[in-house]
Amino acid sequence: MKFNKTAFLLTSISLLGLQTYAQELTKAQNQELLKAKQGAVVRLEGFLTEKTPVIPYLKFPTPGPQYIISDDPEYIRVPEAIALKESVVPGTVRFYLYNVNGVKEPQQIDRKIIAMIKNTGKAPMRIKMLKYVTQKPSTNYFKLGKEGLASFMAAQPKEEVRIVKPGEAVPIDEKLEQYIVKYDELVHGFYEFLVDQPAEITVLQTDLKTSGKDALKRITNVLPPKTKSGAGRGLYGVANYHVNNTTVIDTKNGTSALVVADGVSDPWITGKEGTTGQMAKLAGNYGVMYDVELKWKSTDGKGLALITWNSRSADNKWCSGMAAAMKVSAGKFNEGIIQLPKDQLVTKAAPEAVLIQVFKPTGNAEEQTIKLTYSPPGASCLPTPLVFVPVDL
Template sequence: MSMKWKSLLLACLLATQLTGVANVASAEAARVPAQADSQQSSEQPSQGEGTHVNPALNSNEGQRNKAVEMENPEQEAEEYQGSEGLVGSESNAETESGQDQAAVNASGIDTSIYGDDILVIVANSNLMVLNNVEYRAPQPITVKNGVSFVSLRTLVERFGAQLDYDSKTKESIISFAGKELRYQIGTKSYKVDGTAAAMSGTSYLQDGTFMVPLTSALQAFQMPYKWEAATKRIIVELAAEPVAKFTIAPKDIYATQTEVKVTDESYHPRGLKIINQEWTGLETYYAEPGLHTVTLRVQDESGAWSEPYSVSFNVLPKHEPPVADFKTDKETYKMGELIQYTDLSSADQGFTLEYEWNNNKPAFFEPGRYTITLRVTDNLGYQNEIAKTITVTNDLLYTFEEFNLVYSKPGEVYDFKGSSITSMKLLKPTIRHNQRTMFRSNSPESIVENGIIYQDTITGGTRIFMHHRNATSKNMNLYIVVKNISSTPTTVEVEHYGLAGPNPYPQETGKRAAVKYFDSFRNISGIMSQQVLKPGEAKVFIPELSQTPLKPEHIYSMYADFFANNNVQYQIVALDSNKDVMKELSKLEILESKDNHIRGTFNNADRTFTIDELIGDTDARLVFGDNTNDPIIQGWDAVTGQQRKNAGNYGVLYKVTLNRVAPNTAISFNGRGGSYAGALLVNGETVQLPTNGVLRDANKANIVYRTGDKEEKVEILFTPAAGSSMPVNLIFQQIPKAHS
């Protein structure tokens, strides 16, 4: 064959091969998915965290176009489970070799002129170019009311984020760089880790594609961007540097003493791992006081370093530990002689001390040598301890019982020989009743459902005594609702009240309610609040009761004295804390009394004890609530009509007038029915029973008052405390004469 024919044949073969290549390229281009959005505004770029390239965004996974825009979110959610395909006439996005099909850059947009990891979004188009690879969104950027909207899924896939769907809340969930974003169709906001953030427009569905405001989405993903007006392009910077951040504790750092603890809070805005740290100026203990600066740089897995982050703080001079010290008024004592302790401990200026005494008894009643120790601890935990020894001789000044009568402070517990009570003179006061109706709400004590716990119609003076526990699994509120059922306006006054709780301790709650109740008697006006009710009108009284929800197993106790000049209906209501009592009241039923506790209405709830004879010259006692010397009041359950006995006389207010109390008389409180914790009012002063803890049994007592060197009149107010046991005694004993 001649050279001419050989050349011609070779040219034909080459032309055939080039034609095949061109056809393949054309077919590939026709099959390529391309996704894009556009923003027609001149918004300034957001502040970025750096320019380091995220390798995940350059991977096949980051470039894969799995944007399946379904007709509704539920369909999308199903498709997420296994499809990587495309809707409409687009073919599968993977080639036979299993690699993502990446379109050649037929648009001619060169993203490298803007830097690495750059996404170019073309306005008025569905075209996007990521690192010179083209993608097309199922819907172009759409402008509504001046706001550009873009396919949410398209952005998610370009950023390498994970997209899911919550069928219950109808929300698209995007997981990205350790954050969770939630979008919902038809809203003007999205959520970042549960916190709502506003968008510039309302999201919507367009031909099965979920569209969101472009700039809001870029801000949500913390992607810096800028608008290039000449080319109608949005330039999005996907790369970012890691961010160094840390905190230093504690607040006060002392040279050579305080261990410095650092909490590293560094992160990468695109979710890359932090693989390296570079600290300068960090020490576990600082030897020198003064200003110190700690700086941190961090490196991500791609090798990019963060900008340095610094924290400056002042190291204080070395802290001097506290010094424990005390003295006694002397070194040698008689048995039963009062020991006076004087604290001499010291600490650095501005520091407080906690004291831990051991064996610092007010007196000793056996001879011998006794060591007393004191340990003090300052705010930083530094401690110091000292011990001193005293000597107690064989000489007796006071017996144990005499010493307590002489020296115990009001509210202090002392040991008492309970069996001696029966040998004491039993005082029999003149008993009178003052009309006060007592509304006792104590059954059911354990509330298990919404409802009206108790109700009744009363006029004049009323005392509400309430004690309830939340036995449900959710928070409840208690309310006092008062309704005017007369035909004329009615004034309702709250004269006194004491409210305690919520807490899970019934005795402590009952005690605190009694303390606050007696404290309220110091109100000179005698009226704490008042409201005028129109005929048929109902209002909530003592709103403090319902301000704090009653948690499961927690308790509220209350004493409250009311006065109304017409007939009013009192209701105690229990209701879920998320409901409105006035809206729900008409729907509520009265709860059945289901336990052994008492509810009911009782007359004569103010009882006066008057004793005119001389008291205290011999050992004597006054009994409360035993139903023999002090009869219990009787009443009825207004709901069932059944008769009720108020065992223990809980809610009764005793007004005790002792016209003649002998000089040098100690008045003590002693529980007889079991443990007791409460309060009383003595000559206008509230005394706790006891100050700390409880009176555990009949062998414990506490002083409530001492008379001086002259005969005195003593007035006492007392009411049995919720959660404690009745009956109880007031004991009157002569204080031993002073010994030297």
């Protein structure tokens, strides 16, 4: 994953109320936003800036699953190895798989990357998949990240319940047994499931002929964490946040931005890495779901456009594009999940902005509520600001 670790000084200054910046759309830009389709890229020359005043908010964890992510090391450089091994207790588990076949010495070779779950309890274990997203491995990380996140938000529970005997192990995603992972291809899976026995989850890389069960019996070397690639790995107790603003957004006050997953105003979640027992930090909060509720009103009769942009494009070559997905409440467009951008793979850099929604005023300055489901987009640098722009309708 591609979180950029630059200190976000401007964000910190804005939070202290020491930095303001007047942003107004030109008439032509206003019209461009109003005629744009949802998810479309719109060029706003001279408008986008990291100096946008930030929206003050409260954030608190809400009940959710045990959360496991496998993304450290992101690139598995040896032919056979264990990339993650974590234990979970009975209950709901969210599991985010983000690993790449990185074998290039002495030559590039095809591999399998498989996630196994073993029943470590004393009774048969039932597994029920609540959310299931599997994708064919690819070198197009942006496509996998954007489409995978949108699919996870839309996923519904499966009816099937699998039974696993004590001591037995099965693939979490049986399709991973069939995929051939070529050099530099990403294996991207997003799952949420329920188990009724203690279990152990293992991610491993092996050859094409070996099954996950046999690989789990044979492979013992666990790759060390805290490598140069990847956002983190381990077991985390926080998987969901609720966010609400402490000051009502008013269109008369101009443009403002909600900034989460920046590592400054919104710290990274911490947990534990199972094989070393060390504290784990997830740089980027990838896979964490933010349930956002924002109050707004219009005392000047304007509407409110919600846009986003790739604010980290100048940092380095890894930040050259951004692709995301969100669920947004109704406005000009219907409520629903939208890939960002929708009309192309990524948005590159300012002056490109992506239109998410346009909210209409009530006519009597009545408060309204905007609801969003946001999660930091995999493969993109962070933060990805959510910018609220007053527009003349």
